[in-house]
Amino acid sequence: MKLITAIVQPHRADEVKEALAAAGIAGLTVTEVQGYGAQKGHAEVYRGAEYQVDFRPKIRIDVVVADADLDATLDLVIAAARTGRIGDGKVWATDLVEVARVRTGERGEAAL
Amino acid sequence: MKLITAIVQPHRADEVKEALAAAGIAGLTVTEVQGYGAQKGHAEVYRGAEYQVDFRPKIRIDVVVADADLDATLDLVIAAARTGRIGDGKVWATDLVEVARVRTGERGEAAL
Amino acid sequence: MKLITAIVQPHRADEVKEALAAAGIAGLTVTEVQGYGAQKGHAEVYRGAEYQVDFRPKIRIDVVVADADLDATLDLVIAAARTGRIGDGKVWATDLVEVARVRTGERGEAAL
Amino acid sequence: MPAADVAWMLAAFAVVLIMFPGLSLFYGGMAGTKNALNMMMMCMSTLATVSVVYVLFGHGIVVGDSIGGIIGNPSGFWGFLGIYEDPGEPMVSDPFWFAFYILFAAITVAIVASAAVGRMKFSAWLVFSLVWVTLVYLPLGHWVFGGGWMREHLDFHDYAGGTAVHMASGMGALALAFVLGPRRNTQMRPHSLPLVLVGVAMLWMGWIGFNAGTAGGANFLAQYVTLTTLLAGSTGMIGFCLVERLRDGRATTLGMCSGVIAGLVGITPAADGVDALGAMALGLAAGAVVAWACTWKTKLGIDETLDAFAVHGIGGIVGSLCVVLFGYAGSPAGIEGILFGGDWSILLAEIAAIGATCGYALVMTFVIAKVLDKLIGLRASDEDEYDGMDLSQHAETAYDAA
């Protein structure tokens, strides 16, 4: 199995979720993260003093898929997350040595 | 070394921590995440308008263990996290190419 | 490509970010996490009742690098994060099977 | 007892003043995290803009010598000059009344701001609010509080501003929301209900100052309306929560808070005209009807986000009709409700007053908003809206957890 991790714009998270659900992948885990990249941050001014906020809010989506689904899922996530503008994010995939469903203790692809 | 990532119910996180500590694994990192899965979300109603909240709060536990401890730790985490109900979560494991302790710079299993 | 994950003290996160930027690695993703380890937590007392807070706030930094940069980056992160005191944190690295830039769909090292 | 009147009116002023941050927090808590500050600034800024308008020409338009029953003489009180003579012995005097009236005008504009949440340029709001208070509130104020035609020719009842304050702002909010168009993302929940409750706290306390202050002093009327204001707020809760319970299965905090405000809006025109049982029935009715009216906007397809139309517009209408229906002849207003055998003529007068106020506010606001939209553009860019108005209009974020 593979773990796909996608860092995406917060306002694309719903699209990604829906695209995955449409493809039959009904489980995923989402984390609020802060991204730093080519995209610039913003400045806030408090009583004349400027605070530079370098990080932008991003959503991290972790989804475990069967090996066979890796490429299709990657394409699908990228397509759903894309706006074409800087800051769209990154996606990466790792190989998993094991997966289990806590409720039943099932292992491997059966656990997905 | 292996990295075990467990997505568990918030109210089981303490049990998992204690089970790991009892097994001599005294380090772990915890993240508040939102999970989407077989478990349904809930609806909130504000002035008659319904908002569907799909995600449920979950706790992500990341713990690095020696290769030899992988299976035992997996079993232990699963046992501690299980309530037997939908939403209990997922656990997965990846292979690590390196681990280091920041304080000392130690590498490999010595860093655990 | 490799994914380096570093759990560091919150007040060292900026140093790590700057050290990475200085080394030409301009993208990273940061998550607020809670760490449990050799470092003790703290007690809070409310109306005479003590609450033990075991977890300490930590910052998790995820950064994807080219295979060739792994060792140099690890050293650099460890150096930047180190204060020499308990609680400095852990760093680990995993192998990635794929990386993509969402905006362009580029794959592999070109996506970094 | 003029001196005692002063004592109470000063206190009333202090508590009415806190209605501004109260309203800001009530609305700000209901807004999303990214638009909360902008919402608060729109509300609070009305104190600044309306103060300036009032000192320059506003007070004249409301209470200056009437020009054909339409507006008062704008230059009547220019600069508040020459109003400072000490009457020798304590009595409620001009400097106080002028300050008090500013609060009434400004709070009306602040309610309208709720319709603009999350999508209106802050500069456009400032311009809009200046124009709106001048062309909508001030003339209406003249009609209702000054020597205008409604007061002269319609024998309607409005104790403390059900028309010029609540219906005007409710209708203004509806028209503004209509011209602005819906937010891009209307799926937003209140970002902090405790903040909403803090707002309600300040509003309810302030409402005692507003209603019992309208009595003009420390008299029987002030005490009477204190009782009815308490009871209507209390049963407003019940009315709103009951509808929620029946319709959605659960009573909510937002519902309870909205019910309090609905009850208070309802009692505003009627506080001197119903007895304790009447005030309770009125609160119940206002709460329940407003709870129902909150769902209309979806059908209308207008993103009148924070329901000023339902709460203030419909709430005000319900209250006005209740006093006609079950006014208590022994009350200070001495209105005999139709249900108790009172005269039907008052119903016509009341409906005319409601119609005139709502119609004027609705049409005029629509025109103002349309014209300003052409001239300066009311709406923030999509980008700004997405980033949130706090960041895009004020370069700020409400909270910093670090």
Place this chain on the structure above:
Amino acid sequence: MPAADVAWMLAAFAVVLIMFPGLSLFYGGMAGTKNALNMMMMCMSTLATVSVVYVLFGHGIVVGDSIGGIIGNPSGFWGFLGIYEDPGEPMVSDPFWFAFYILFAAITVAIVASAAVGRMKFSAWLVFSLVWVTLVYLPLGHWVFGGGWMREHLDFHDYAGGTAVHMASGMGALALAFVLGPRRNTQMRPHSLPLVLVGVAMLWMGWIGFNAGTAGGANFLAQYVTLTTLLAGSTGMIGFCLVERLRDGRATTLGMCSGVIAGLVGITPAADGVDALGAMALGLAAGAVVAWACTWKTKLGIDETLDAFAVHGIGGIVGSLCVVLFGYAGSPAGIEGILFGGDWSILLAEIAAIGATCGYALVMTFVIAKVLDKLIGLRASDEDEYDGMDLSQHAETAYDAA
């Protein structure tokens, strides 16, 4: 000066009214994030339920013609009918008093709500609060404020409600918590201490209205108790924080806030009976003893979560005893404290009053809770409790960060 009395009482009413959201925020801030709204709703709902009870029969039970010293005639003031005659010149009149008394009754019930945090069905709370105010507060109110036996036969001193308000609610909370049983997870911290402070802000301001309003007008007594109320609140902080510092090593914000309330509870029965130094000593004592009493519940094994028993029950007792111990003969109450050579008989009367109030509230609340538990079930399901009362009872969450 009757008109001046009206002026002050109206202001007092406005600030006492804000004690309800104040208490809601004080308790809501101390609750966990998942139970904060439910806590607030339990408190705020008392204004609704008690208003209805009062208008229907409550006021009669308290001040109606006494039936054997036990209760007043419930039908005495049914519907608040016939209380609206304008006395001609301004004086504090029935409509006002009736409204004011509603606040006293409702705040008492709201304090009891704190015991139910995180585990009581909201519907059960509504029923319980209706029954509790009827069977516990109203009779006690008759005994203490009306023509009941305590007032007639016991020469005890209670300035503004140490017995019927604070001890009754403190004991009621203890008994309710006992019947409800502990929460499943008692390891919870206050979710927002700034909110707790907002609550204290409203409570302390309101307490000036409460204590100086009990003086009934703008008189010397009102000024006197303003001073003692300020001082006791201030030294209440010191007393509580000192105990914390010695016991736990640090003074805390929750401690400071609790100390203010403890001092204010303590001064409530005694505000007219101690001088400045006495008020300071009383505040110090109340703060310190309450700080200690907060730890008793653990030993008792009762999850009386937000310490109404310690703060209001024990705090009220300490205050009552202080006036007996070091009352100042030159004060408006004119009580010579035992330490200054005063008569011991007052101690017996005071202890009898404390005993009667606490005993009645404790037993009666226990019975009510037990019976209702059998009839309708008080406790939410484990599932509901785990999800949090906000979600399970109100389908809401307090905050939305998105």
Place this chain on the structure above:
Amino acid sequence: MPAADVAWMLAAFAVVLIMFPGLSLFYGGMAGTKNALNMMMMCMSTLATVSVVYVLFGHGIVVGDSIGGIIGNPSGFWGFLGIYEDPGEPMVSDPFWFAFYILFAAITVAIVASAAVGRMKFSAWLVFSLVWVTLVYLPLGHWVFGGGWMREHLDFHDYAGGTAVHMASGMGALALAFVLGPRRNTQMRPHSLPLVLVGVAMLWMGWIGFNAGTAGGANFLAQYVTLTTLLAGSTGMIGFCLVERLRDGRATTLGMCSGVIAGLVGITPAADGVDALGAMALGLAAGAVVAWACTWKTKLGIDETLDAFAVHGIGGIVGSLCVVLFGYAGSPAGIEGILFGGDWSILLAEIAAIGATCGYALVMTFVIAKVLDKLIGLRASDEDEYDGMDLSQHAETAYDAA
């Protein structure tokens, strides 16, 4: 009308009291999450410490028999003994005045606390505040409010405490910040702007009590200053936001809130001396100058974190000068501004008063802070500072999301 005066002063007291939590929340919201509680405790604790000081010897130093124009007799009102005689008919009496003065003194100290945010040991703050009120505020109070030399020999104008309250605290904050040295991490944003607004709500309402309460009763003066206080606060917003808009591109919520306070500080010494247009000009000026002055600290290299120096020190000076410049001869103070042909001599008196107050507060605070730093150490350890003062000083955290 003495009784009516009592009625208003009681209400004024209640709303001034809420300025303490108001200031605590204003500053606490501006502090970082990890220092918010500590900030609040430093502010609130002044009520406790100053109450004790006042009852023991403070009131004597301010209004006791003057010893050479320097201080009043400290033992003059020891224990507030013998001040409790009821004058028979209602009038504002000693127990009330004594309580009211405690609030004035304590709020001054609370403003100074803002300079210490995030780095001062809580125990050191308590000691510092006791010494500061004794050696800085009390003598200044004697000079300005009591029978001290400034009042006797300088014909300056200060309506309600521009000197002894605002300039003294502003300068005190600057000197304390200087001695403490900068925080290790000065890059911090306000952690909750809604909390800042809640604070402003309480402060603005309280300021009506403060300024109109200084009138001493329900009289014309009280009404007059209510108008000027409203207008100056309103245009203070405009002044601050305008500077922000021009300088930084955007008006901010923190700016609006700061502008309100700047306008209110500015009007405090001048409220009885300017007319409506003057009050608006004054507010505008105070808001704008304070907005500019907020940036000075960076140049001075002093981490006077929450800008008490700019807001209260400079704001107070601007207000004092405005009344000299454009005082209105027809106002209660009857001061003819220089711009309107008034006498230049008042400018010299005013500058002398400003200079004396600021100089004394600055030097004295510096000396106190330096000496205490040597004796007990003012600053928390770096470790404590890094962990945050909430955790290190109070073993608490403001929020718990769990």
